[in-house]
Amino acid sequence: MNRIGVFVCHCGTNIASTVDVKAVAEALSHERGVVISQDYQYMCSESGQNLVKNAIKEHNLTGVVICSCSPRMHENTFRKACSEAGLNPYLVEIANIREQCSWIHKDITTATEKAVILGRTAIAKVTLNTPLTSMESPVVKRALVIGGGIAGIQSALDIAEAGFEVDIVEKEPTIGGKMAQIDKTFPTLDCAACILTPKMVEASQNENINIYSFSEVSDVKGFVGNFTVKIKRKARYVDETKCTGCGLCTEKCPMKKVPNEFNAGLDNRTAIYIPFAQAVPKIATIDPNYCMMLKNGKCGVCSKVCTAGAVDYKQKDEFIEKKYGAIVVATGYNPISPEKFDEYAYSQCPDVVTSLELERLMNAAGPNGGTLLRPSDKKHPEKIVFIQCVGSRCDDDRGKPYCSKICCMYTAKHAMLIREKYPDTEVYVFYIDVRTPGKNFDEFYRRAVEQYNVHYIKGMVGKVTPKANGKIEVQGSDMLADEQLRIDADLVVLAMAIEPDKSARPLATMLTTQMDTNDFFTEAHPKLRPVESATAGIFLSGVCQGPKDIPETVAQASAAAAKAIGLLCKNSITCNPCVAHSDELMCNGCSACEKVCPYGAITYENKEFRMPDRTVAVRRVASVNPAVCQGCGACTVACPSGAMDLNGFSNSQIMAEVDAICK
């Protein structure tokens, strides 16, 4: 026998002004099973909650209906109140008579009528509610950080600082990411390596941090607090435990014509290599595409010179499986390829470079030792043209629709550094807009214009033509002076748009997180939950979530770490009890539910059943792992025999709601 209490909230005048709450309470008191029906000024207040609690005790209620604001607002408040009064929290239903009634209707009669129907619907549902208990699921006290750039390093350091184990998975042979390639940082012009490399060393020396370099995530299973991740450790043909990073092998390797990725392909490296002097871990890696020993079986110089005996040509990819409680995604970005932009003649002329290439050209550790020289003839450029927004804010499919955010600032930085070091060099910047929001950013840009006399030209470049005399003719328009310009430049620099790393999309599929159309990870809420993904236990750090500069990346990395620490601090987490369950007697083992489950929560097992004729039959039946199930209900509809049902939103409950609405 149901004993239901109905509580109608005035919400001050929010509800009471358009809904006759007393009439609603009165009308609902006649519903079957209702033993008490009351109205009150503020149900969610302390005294309102006490009203509910006392009624539960006094009338020994088996269900509670609160007619108030949206369940998204106060469902948990009332569930908590009821559980304090000894009623199972899942025996509470909310009729949303504020957002979905009083606030949208003006006529009291119809609004009251609707409120009564909504209340009746909730009563119909609560009659069929069953007590549910939340399961507790333990939290593995270890975090995984995917990506070892500045974002990943910062997140890992913060999590390790809080006392939890962290693993960094980095696909390159060294951590450091894009920031390691950068020369100076804006707006302070301090050296990127000087601030990054100590952090890299700190990460490698922290006893809580374990770096898996030259590794990739190949599979993710599980759920918040309990992820099982398969990590592929790519064969580097060098034993990590033995290599001392002395670099002798890289000096002796006869294969010296391998484009050096770290210097953006501007010079060459050897087939066995250490990406850069400050690499962490400082371990050599053999590039199997170029190594003559691995390709043809002839050479073996590195293994002969290695005094530690670390070279191992027979090494294979290894897979390890580890459990994690939280995952921080920090996969970062890449500049897009300039090849599609024919008008800028990137593929025809070596003196048309991207900003990242310029970064290496100017870097003291770069191919020219810090002297800015043209790649073609190693002469000092006297006129340099920067072209902004190459592929950013682009309306065709060659580029990206968004603003890459960092280009305006790094171009101002480049221009300033060049004018500082080579005052005889003329610098032109073609721009659409100069966007400099950020602390000290606009001052920085203005310094470039006013103090360093960088020529900023508002307008786009139409064509870049390499000429026979080695000059590059840049044709562009100056929109402010309304004239066409031709500049004979020595070096042209393209500010390429940035895009999320290619590894991000397959990773998002593995993590079941959401991505936007540009392949940036989507945050759980753009304003209030900016570092969490909608999938519990997955946090976002750095440019994988959207373009941002280093300070913002570090801020987000620490925020993601704080969220991850919050999760790891818990010994267990409460799971949503509104999950699917299968009636074994009705299940015919057809696998329809298993196929639609996005979480792989459904498995099949053979179970013994006692038949009416006292024989024992073995049947294949579905079983749901309640810790993995997220409660979407896809399986309940797919099930042809009606064996699958969803707690809290059962077939009979929804049918009862339908009936109550249509009555």
Add this chain to the structure above:
Amino acid sequence: MQVNDSKNFEPVIAAFCCNWCSYAGADLSGTNRLSYPTNVKIIRVPCSCRVNPMFILRAFQRGADGVIICGCHPGDCHYTSGNYFTRRRITLLYSMLDFLGIERNRTRLEWVSAAEGAKFASVMEQFTEDVRKLGPNRRLEDLRCRKK
């Protein structure tokens, strides 16, 4: 009470809204005080893929004049792929409803995100108008269930 003669016809409309997008969108239209007809009554489901086509038929049988299912936009499903299932199921249901002779405009599938309060209100407004034009649902209504 709602009178079911053709002059003062007030359609009964059941709206299934997914908890993550459309229900939040409905809340948003309330927060923004964007009005839509009182005929629409919302049933909260965790995901649009929880809506069994049986529920829709049941609603018609019990006297609903229109049923609308709202979910997250394709690609934005909280459960990754739920709304794709819904889309397929409703497409199949349409052919069945065609076969039964139920006007197609009585059932609708709409994508409303949590940010689209205005869209929610305008969709409900439009849908109610469409159903009003169609008149009462008589073909699938079970007369035994009709309220006296």
